[in-house]
Amino acid sequence: MNTPSEDYHALLARHDAMRLRRRILAPEGSTNRAARPAAPHTYDGAADQSLIGEFLPLVGPLEELIADLYLALFDRHPYLRSLFPESMAFQQAHLASAFRYLIGNLHRVDAVAERFAQLGRDHRKLGVRPAHFAAFEGALVEALRARAGARWTVPLEDAWLRMLRLAVSSMVRGEDDAIAEPSSWEATVTAHEIRTPGLAVLRVRPHQPYPFRAGQYASVETPLREQAWRPYYLARAPLQDDELEFHVRAGRAGGVSDALVHGTRVGDTLRLGNPRGMLTLSDEALSSGILLIASGTGWAPMKALLQEIDAAPSPRPQVRLLLETGTPEEFRPAAGMYDTAYLEAFQRGRPWLTVLPTHPAVHAAGGALRVLNEVLAARPGPSEAPHAFLALAPEASAAEPARTVAAGLADAGVPAAQVHQDTSEVVDVTGASASTTGTGSVSAWR
Structure with a gap:
């Protein structure tokens, strides 16, 4: 007997199959674009950004607004509760992060549209559909009005709705464009x-x-x-x-x-879910020097990158792996903590790879910067600078180690375009709660 979750996902798969069949059978050039939200490129978000930002204290803090939003959503539509995890803490934190991104970048409409189109493609695995967004919009308006009280205005509400609809239309468009792809x-x-x-x-x-x-x-x-x-x-x-x-x-x-x-x-x-991420190798990176910087389970993508480099045709680029462990107790020289044997065996017979372990008594950003100062002391020009790939776990003593190391790379002459890190979504390299960089979790808009 199927569980409610299995039945729901089977229904979604059937729904997607029917939509795909309609698209395939539609005459060429006659796709039903009237049913799709209009592209947001004519929207000037700068004015709405200014208005929303000016009156944000009326409805803030965002975390409390989000909590009220979900209370209204589940009160109006109790059936939607089953689409969410039992604990809402992680969910609420990442939705607040998504709103921060929207408000902070509303003047960059194309960038916001691209970011949320990606979220729409990802949300297919969560069972989110356009009707859910309509319910979300109603709950947001209810929460905004309740928090602002008598000072709430129609122009302010319209600004919030235009901002939300920019994000939602982009997500729906991303979902529709990915209809032929598996959702999970x-x-x-x-x-x-x-x-x-x-x-x-x-x-x-x-x-x-x-x-x-x-x-x-x-x-x-x-x-x-x-x-x-x-x-x-x-x-x-x-x-x-x-x-x-x-x-x-x-x-x-x-x-x-x-x-x-x-x-x-x-x-x-x-x-x-669908694979994502910014740490993939380009032909340009493979033809220049490569610097891999990782701590904790941030070693995982570096392991995969080393395997890809190893399989590339000769000559391979010179690769330096700056690897730091999470705690002094776990430290192993020239090793990835829990994956010591693999790295030691991999390093043998590969002269193109140099492993640079940092000192165990310092946190990720500090240890990485100390070694970077030595490795990049010559301050190379852009043509000599390596491509750097970062996957650093946050530490108590350094809340944003990746940003700190990126600044150190910039000071050493590495162009920003050659520093690769995931910032639109936070990959769990610690097992702790993820930070709120970028748009947050792909589940932020469920």
């Missing part, structure tokens, strides 16, 4: 190994081909935490056996990472 993949856990207390390496085999590139990440859902998706880097380059590898550090009790580390077993089934 099921995968079976083939190996589960505890490497250190609270850290596991998982191997999974997708039931269908899973197209991805080294350096990308995938959102993962476990049946132990239905409707809660968390992104993790893929720790293998695409290989012939089709298996994927994830490195997961357990965080708070009851979270997805905790369930993957402590509650998942061989034979269990997980769901994967």
Whole structure:
């Protein structure tokens, strides 16, 4: 007997199949574009940005506005509660982050449209449909009016609605453009190994081909935490056996990472979202020097990148791997903490790779900067600068290590275009709660 979740996802798959069939059978050039939201390119968001920002204290703080929004949403539409995880804390934090991104970038309409079109493609796996956005809009208006009281105005409400509809129209367009793509993949856990207390390496085999590139990440859902998706880097380059590898550090009790580390077993089934990420190699990077900077389970994408570089034709670029462990207790010289044996074996016979471990007594940003000062002391010009790839776990002593290291690279003469890091979504390299960089989790707008 199917569970309600299985029935719901089967219904969504049938709905998508019907939409795809209509698109395929439609006469060429006669796609029903009238049913699609208009492109937002004629919208000038600068005026709305100014108005919303000026009166934001009326409805803030954003975290409280979001809490009121969800109360209104579930009161109006109780059936929607089943689309969300049991705990709403992570959800609310990332929706607040999404609003911050919108308000801060509303003057950059094209960038916002592109960002939220990507979110729309990702949200297909969550079961979000246009009707859900209409319910969300109504709940937002109710929350805004209640918080602002008598000082609320029609022009202010119109500005909020135009901003929201820019995001929603972009998401719907992204969803529609991706209708021929799978919304998610099921995968079976083939190996589960505890490497250190609270850290596991998982191997999974997708039931269908899973197209991805080294350096990308995938959102993962476990049946132990239905409707809660968390992104993790893929720790293998695409290989012939089709298996994927994830490195997961357990965080708070009851979270997805905790369930993957402590509650998942061989034979269990997980769901994967579409691969995403900015840490992929370009031909330009492969023809120049490469600097890989990682800490914690940020080693995972670097492992995949090294495998891709190793498979590239000669001559291979010179690669320097700056790898820092999470805590002094876990430190191993020239190693990736829990993956020591692999890195030591990989390094042998590969003269193009130099491993630069940082000192265990310093946090990720400080340790990385110390070594960077030595590695890039010559302050190379743009033509000599390496392509840098960053995956740094946040530390208590450095809330934004990736930004700190990126600033250090800029000071050393590395152009911003050659610094690659994921900022639109935060990949869980610690197992703790993710930060609020960029638009936040792909589940932010469910």
